[in-house]
Amino acid sequence: MILPAKLMRTALLTVAVSAICVVGASAASVGAGTVNTDALRLREEASTSSTILATASKGDTVVVLEDAGNGWYKVDYKSVEGYMSADYVTVATKADVTIGYGLVKTGGSTLNVRSGPGTSYSKVTSLNNGAVVTIVGIDNGWYKIKTSGGTVGYVSSDYMVTCKDSAGSRGDGTVAASVSSSNSLGQQVVDYAKQFLGVPYVYGGNGPNSFDCSGFTTYVYRHFGYTLNRTATGQLSNGVSVSKSELQPGDLVFFKDGGSKPVSHVGIYIGNGQFIHASTSTYEVRINDLNSGYYNNVYVYARRIL
Incomplete structure (x- = not known):
């Protein structure tokens, strides 16, 4: 009834x-x-x-x-x-x-x-x-x-x-x-972000059919009622700073590979040493390791939005 x-x-x-x-x-x-x-x-x-x-x-x-x-x-x-x-x-x-x-x-x-x-x-x-x-x-x-x-x-x-x-x-x-409500929401952010695996990377892409790196993070967080600045550098002003050892699912992770800007790339930490992002190397949304290889070497900051 x-x-x-x-x-x-x-x-x-x-x-x-x-x-x-x-x-x-x-x-x-x-x-x-x-x-x-x-x-x-x-x-x-x-x-x-x-x-x-x-x-x-x-x-x-x-x-x-x-x-x-x-x-x-x-x-x-x-x-x-x-x-x-x-x-x-x-x-x-x-x-x-x-x-x-x-x-x-x-x-x-x-x-x-x-x-x-x-x-x-x-x-x-x-x-x-x-x-x-x-x-x-x-x-x-x-x-x-x-x-x-x-x-x-x-x-x-x-x-x-x-x-x-x-x-x-x-x-x-x-x-x-020991589990906070923000942790739970962080996992929901991760689960939602994973729905876009394989979506093409396009510079300036705002989603959902294409993304650039900050367009992807902005789009995902907008679904949960959070407004992020549009660029990776701008998103350094969103949320609060956290150390790499304190990362939780849903945190933003930032990278710098040359250039004059404070950061050149951003993604979303998903746990177990991995993050999801609109990759500029494979030109699609994908998951990479944070603690080894290239991204470990260029990692610089993390911000908690939730």
Whole structure:
């Protein structure tokens, strides 16, 4: 059943926030939301002036946790909790849609898997605390899940949190406490940038069919609501300086190979000693090693935008 935004906002119940997995996903989800605009920002608080945690694309699925009031939903988007404008999220109390992975959080006891969304339905199987399954739907506050063995059933969302991977990323709070929301957004920047691998390098290219180096970084960050200066030298004024040893996914990395300008090239660090950029040597968007060979020799600076 699809509910209009205004009706859904008055119908949803406020639910308690519980355990976190990776970057805070809470239990007691109440519905599945679909983003109905081209780009919708996930905010740290229910305000357009609040920090941007992520940007969802049209058609993306979110877990609606509660009606936060004043035209905002509290949601879980890719295991990151935040707030989205309710005007741009279409909510269904029942939906068969793959959300991702779910981690059982019962405090030690087993969790019953039911044949339907409620305690009155028969028990199909049970899951141990810490088990990870795939969430394939939502039905009035119950998750429809599929186990690794192929069993399909329903569990109360009060006892499950969403996770980023099939390992559950521990989910005991220790990893979550050390991972910042900016880290999560940095990975989203990287994932979005990788969609353009192989796109031609053209001097002055602003995307999406061609890029030069700073045109590429500008285009990627604009998708997430950040405005960068247009040139590589100009982008040295964006964000804050970080050392090479402190690099995180999403950081800008700069290079200088002669010339009078402070830098001659820029790319985006993707982790594991690699970066993605609109290459002037192969004339396409590609990934290269940062810590060896040519780019290690001409590396000069890094800036954190997030």
